[in-house]
Amino acid sequence: MKNSRVRRLKDAHPATVLFKGVRVVDPANNLDQEMDVLVEDGVFKEISPRIDIPDPCNLKVIKADGLWLLPGLVDMHVHLREPGEEYKETIETGTQAAVAGGIVAVASMPNTKPVNDNPAVTKYILDRAKEIGSCTVLPVAAITVGLAGETMTEMAALIEAGAVAFSDDGKSVRSSQVMRRALEYASIFDVPVICHCEDPDLSRNGVMNEGVMSVKLGIRGIPRIAEEIVVARDIILAEYTGARIHIAHVSTEKSVSLIREAKKRGVKVTAETAPHYFSLTEEILETYDSRFKVNPPLRTQSDVEAIIQGLADGTIDVIATDHAPHSPIEKDIEIDFAAFGMVGLETSLAVSLGLVRSGVLTPAELVKKMSQNPADILGIPYRGICKEEEASFIVVDPNAEWIVDSTEFYSKGVNCPFEGKKLVGRVELTVCRGKIVFGRGEYQWLVE
Amino acid sequence: MIYARKDILGIEELTKEEIEHILDLASSLKEINERSIKKVPTLRGKTVIHLFYEPSTRTKMSFDIAAKRLSADTYSISVSTSSVVKGETFLDTVKNLEAMKPDIFVIRHSVSGVPHRIARYTKASVINAGDGSHEHPTQALLDMLTIREHKGTFDGLHVLIVGDILHSRVARSNIWGLSKLGAHVTLCGPPTLVPKELESIANVKVLYNLMEILPDADVLMVLRLQRERQKQSFLPSLREYSVLYGITNEKLKKAKPDLLIMHPGPINRGIELAPDVADGPRSVILEQVTNGVAVRMAVLYVLAQRNLP
Ligand SMILES: [Zn+2]
């Protein structure tokens, strides 16, 4: 039995609750201090150092000593698998996992079956999200039809249907000419093109990072240059066309420095990394466990340090999960045949809080990278914790220790690289668009 | 007990003492293979399952003869990796076989690490009979036994391994084993097939010019070149490979007279090894095959010892 409760957005109740003495961290509104926060009917009514409990009191009052109240997180890189691979994940289970991880909006990648390369699929995703979702779903549409890297999708129609960005994630657009045209064309709409950077000739048949470990273990390597060459290409294309790009899942030291230099030159480039790229290294493949097979692959300690440096100095704007759920059919097999990918929605905040404890990021900087920055890059309205605004926020216990057990996950994915690990920091309550969609432990009753 | 492990998965994790113990045991068991009645009761009542996911007549035969000469009951299962497509995973297969209470699994798989994952799952002992490009421990043990018989010691011995090291499990197991026993190991071949990173996994040297190093070698291990490497753009042509790295009597004119020439088989005659070299006086290729049975008997014996009362 799960010690938590989750609700669909359409069935959830508006929040009416008073938090006493909660640490509010919201860089968008310059907040990082202990406050009392009053939410009424899903709207922030008052945020001030002291709010008296009314008498008589018909409010739920939470004494929130030691807890943090943050804006709801935005995860700009998620594979929800619906339509087409519902046995791996659905919009229902994926958004449940999201709110359990404190995420109130997920950008869903287009490599579904069928591919989200036409407005009917985009509309289907949005309709399903409205019907059974627990949080906001922001569809990312394909750059090219069928992710085949040849013909551009009808971007205007896709945006009209609700797409927020374009990506052929899972593959690079192989032709530099097609990519160039797509960047030029997308700049009509001021939406980001999200680049999965991988030279398929260099990475072909590879399973793990190429280097000492792959040679030692006898596992075929994916060289770092497969990523870096395409990061460099896409930066050069963005610079040439003046278009806006966002580099997905940065995993190497050289990629970080290419992006850093490009930003200095004024190229319109933003970048994300995922928690596994700053917390795990290739050594873990020694177990030959397919859970650690991911694309791009886990790299070396010096890459991890460069990623952390890139997060600290602002080169990397966003922490996203690249949540890629699979079933045992794809994962519990020989490592060469296993699918790439890891689940991350229910562990990303806890893993990322490690960066705060080690002094790499302040709590406010972490919130920016997991909430405000991705929202800004995707161009969705963002208010944060602000009086008279619809409330989307989470309550986090930054000191709660827990052992990762994927059988407790809302996600159907079994491929969690942190299985059995102790993590610190846990989401207790999630409110999305004014509605209480998730509560854990003593906050479960709020979901009723 | 010198060898107390449940499995034999690779040479990398073995100590020098464990390797020498197995070699000593193999030397003493070798005599059984010369008797007119080639059978001892050591493994009577033990069940050995050969689980081969990759075709290999020779290795399977060698293990089977070894197990039968020790009186084990043996069963062979050849599984094509395409059964994955049919929905049964290798762990399903092992779970099923495990239910029949085997004592030892001998496993060969084209994917690295599969025997290791099976070993973590099963209570039975697991012998790695070759996993992907990773390890082939019994091949390295039989190579080491053959070298020891001819050279007496490994101290200061110069072993040269030539060929496709990148994809070779035989090379990896020998790199770890020989360097632990005190030999100087040099790896030679084109840079596309001999990555420099090899120098970081053990105390070995990487060189690309064969004639620079051949005169110093006491032992020459020649690896099989898979023909598909040409198509995968590792090589311009097999012809050019054999000009640069193929072993011929012409090249051997510069070698030491007592150079030992080895090959794990099967040989691509005329590509990595000229036919007259393979059959020549310095070649110990057939002795390697003979020692293969003795080494596999030794390995089965040390694992079965664990379970004897
Ligand atoms: Zn990707």
Ligand SMILES: [Zn+2]
């Ligand atoms: Zn992805």
